[in-house]
Amino acid sequence: MQIDLAKLTVKEARDHMRAGDFSCVELVELYLDVAKNKNGDINAYIEIYDDVLEKAKEADGRIKNGESGELLGIPLAMKDNILVKGKKASASSRILENYTAVYDATVTEKLKNAGAVFLGRTNMDEFAMGSSTESSYYGPTKNPIDTDRVPGGSSGGSAAALAMNGALASLGSDTGGSIRQPASFCGLVGLKPTYGAVSRFGLMAMASSLDQIGPIGKSVEDTEILFKVIKGYDHMDSTSSKKADEDVLEDKKQLTIGVPANLLEMPGIDKDVLENFNHSIESLKKAGFGIKEIKLEYAKYSLPAYYIIMPAEVSSNLARFDGVKYGFLKEGENLLEDYLQTRGEGFGKETRRRIMLGTYVLSAGYYDAYYNKANAVRSLIIEDFNKAFKGVDLIATPTTPTPAFKIGEKSKDPLAMYLSDIFTAPANIAGIPSISIPSGVAERDGKNLPLGLQLMATHFREDLLFGVGKAFEKI
Amino acid sequence: MEDKDIKKLASLARIKISEDEGKGFIKDMESILSYVSEIGEVDTGGVNPETLELKNVFREDTNPYKEGIFTEDILNEAPKTEKGYIKVKKIL
Numbered sequence: 001m002q003i004d005l006a007k008l009t010v011k012e013a014r015d016h017m018r019a020g021d022f023s024c025v026e027l028v029e030l031y032l033d034v035a036k037n038k039n040g041d042i043n044a045y046i047e048i049y050d051d052v053l054e055k056a057k058e059a060d061g062r063i064k065n066g067e068s069g070e071l072l073g074i075p076l077a078m079k080d081n082i083l084v085k086g087k088k089a090s091a092s093s094r095i096l097e098n099y100t101a102v103y104d105a106t107v108t109e110k111l112k113n114a115g116a117v118f119l120g121r122t123n124m125d126e127f128a129m130g131s132s133t134e135s136s137y138y139g140p141t142k143n144p145i146d147t148d149r150v151p152g153g154s155s156g157g158s159a160a161a162l163a164m165n166g167a168l169a170s171l172g173s174d175t176g177g178s179i180r181q182p183a184s185f186c187g188l189v190g191l192k193p194t195y196g197a198v199s200r201f202g203l204m205a206m207a208s209s210l211d212q213i214g215p216i217g218k219s220v221e222d223t224e225i226l227f228k229v230i231k232g233y234d235h236m237d238s239t240s241s242k243k244a245d246e247d248v249l250e251d252k253k254q255l256t257i258g259v260p261a262n263l264l265e266m267p268g269i270d271k272d273v274l275e276n277f278n279h280s281i282e283s284l285k286k287a288g289f290g291i292k293e294i295k296l297e298y299a300k301y302s303l304p305a306y307y308i309i310m311p312a313e314v315s316s317n318l319a320r321f322d323g324v325k326y327g328f329l330k331e332g333e334n335l336l337e338d339y340l341q342t343r344g345e346g347f348g349k350e351t352r353r354r355i356m357l358g359t360y361v362l363s364a365g366y367y368d369a370y371y372n373k374a375n376a377v378r379s380l381i382i383e384d385f386n387k388a389f390k391g392v393d394l395i396a397t398p399t400t401p402t403p404a405f406k407i408g409e410k411s412k413d414p415l416a417m418y419l420s421d422i423f424t425a426p427a428n429i430a431g432i433p434s435i436s437i438p439s440g441v442a443e444r445d446g447k448n449l450p451l452g453l454q455l456m457a458t459h460f461r462e463d464l465l466f467g468v469g470k471a472f473e474k475i
Numbered sequence: 476m477e478d479k480d481i482k483k484l485a486s487l488a489r490i491k492i493s494e495d496e497g498k499g500f501i502k503d504m505e506s507i508l509s510y511v512s513e514i515g516e517v518d519t520g521g522v523n524p525e526t527l528e529l530k531n532v533f534r535e536d537t538n539p540y541k542e543g544i545f546t547e548d549i550l551n552e553a554p555k556t557e558k559g560y561i562k563v564k565k566i567l
Contacts, residue, residue: 099552100551100552102545102548102549102551102552235534238532238533238534239532298517301513301514301517304510304511304512304513304514305511305514307507307510307511308511308514315488319489322489323554324553324554324561324563325552325553325561326552326553326554327552327554328554329554329555334564334566335563335564335565335566336489338563338564339489340486340489340490340491341491343488343489343490343491344490344491344492345491347490349496352488352490352492352496353500353503353504355488355490356481356484356485356488356490356500356504357504357507357508359484359487359488360484360504360508363484363487369515370511373514373515373517373519374511374514376517376519376522377514377517377519379519379522379523379526380517380519380522382526383523383526414503414506414507415503415506415507415510418507418510
């Protein structure tokens with residue numbers, strides 16, 4: 001049968017392959033063709049793996065044998081900071097350019113067990129630090145919808161690979177919006193799960209109290225299928241939670257969605273974005289959901305708190321890159337010079353900037369005013385959300401303050417770039433699950449740029465995001 | 476923030492940066508720090524210390540892997556090795 005890559009979903013592909021309508025090899029060949037034709041321009045993939053067809057043949061054999069893995073034969077793209085044993089994984093940094101993973105991440109193992117086929121590793125902001133995929137050592141990724149614009153970041157390659165029809169779904173990581181913002185910019189669905197719901201064993205750590213792995217897909221159902229495969233308690237990740245294995249039994253008939261009006265009044269939010277958001281809320285109301293205006297008193301401090309806590313954790317996590325244990329080494333006259341030169345030349349500019357910022361907020365004399373204060377504010381934000389979720393089941397905001405911006409527009413001004421995370425950072429600060437769903441377009445320079453609706457729920461209630469998300473997709 | 480502050484930070488972070496880059500960082504850091512200082516407005520006097528209660532999540536140091544099963548794979552990634560060890564310049 002003729003395969004329409006633009007429309008194909010994970011569920012459909014799985015059903016068609018089981019029915020024998022097409023094989024995994026046929027599907028994978030189409031994706032390899034797209035990658036060959038488009039990747040030179042888009043730069044979504046850093047590497048297409050050399051064993052893709054071999055793995056596809058294996059999957060076809062298993063399908064013929066009647067095996068029924070959840071993702072048997074499903075071609076996926078992997079963000080370059082998640083380990084696949086025997087494959088390179090660089091976090092798009094020079095310092096790990098030649099690093100080969102010596103073990104599988106837990107999510108990789110789970111996806112392999114479910115039968116997924118990995119097409120390759122995708123471009124990202126170096127060490128996941130950025131909102132545009134421009135800080136990669138391998139050059140920027142372009143947005144397939146408008147190649148003058150960024151795909152978002154840091155998981156920009158994982159989103160662009162799907163948007164150029166070069167994969168069926170992908171994994172990303174989200175520390176302050178790095179799954180949801182690129183999903184929004186590329187017209188896709190992106191899920192940041194609850195902190196502790198998905199194991200981070202084998203994910204290169206950026207900011208450990210905020211990082212989560214999650215799926216990007218073309219539909220809410222696809223992200224749900226992937227999430228169910230990768231979630232679960234893992235003793236290899238000390239922050240993994242046993243609650244991730246519990247089923248939610250509550251089934252409420254009438255759900256209420258909270259709209260934090262005071263967050264929408266912050267400066268820098270595009271008029272078209274607000275209009276589209278109000279329209280989405282109207283549609284949800286008409287579809288029968290309760291809509292309630294709420295006030296999140298402290299959530300607006302999420303972004304400044306985030307840009308203290310995150311670099312503090314970055315400066316400590318990235319201390320391991322020293323040219324001794326793995327990765328790039330630039331030798332100097334003595335061991336100290338080895339460290340200074342290796343890190344000076346191995347890390348890109350934004351990474352160096354964030355490590356230094358983190359070093360500053362953690363240094364004696366500033367620790368209380370910045371780091372401790374940010375953690376106290378974080379407590380207030382968590383209480384803010386806890387209180388809000390007593391009155392509403394979900395909270396909605398736009399995913400991003402603007403549609404996709406132009407390549408180069410913000411790369412010289414770090415603060416302007418940081419403000420891209422204004423709606424997404426609160427969910428990481430509070431550890432709650434959040435999803436971005438396509439909600440329409442804004443026209444810019446004759447191109448229709450996608451916008452996204454963000455839905456947040458309380459801890460471990462991804463089911464609510466999927467339920468309302470599916471209803472919203474049908475509107 | 477002055478040149479010497481940036482130099483001190485770079486040295487604490489074990490990162491070599493050029494004079495020019497140091498000057499650029501001063502400007503960036505000042506704008507970022509002025510933005511994040513907004514949290515100073517928040518009265519955190521009444522913060523419930525239990526909201527962010529930290530607990531030890533380290534496992535007990537028991538049941539180690541069999542010695543040597545990962546040694547080769549791991550050492551293959553090290554820039555310099557000798558006789559099964561990672562090699563660095565002498566520090567004494």
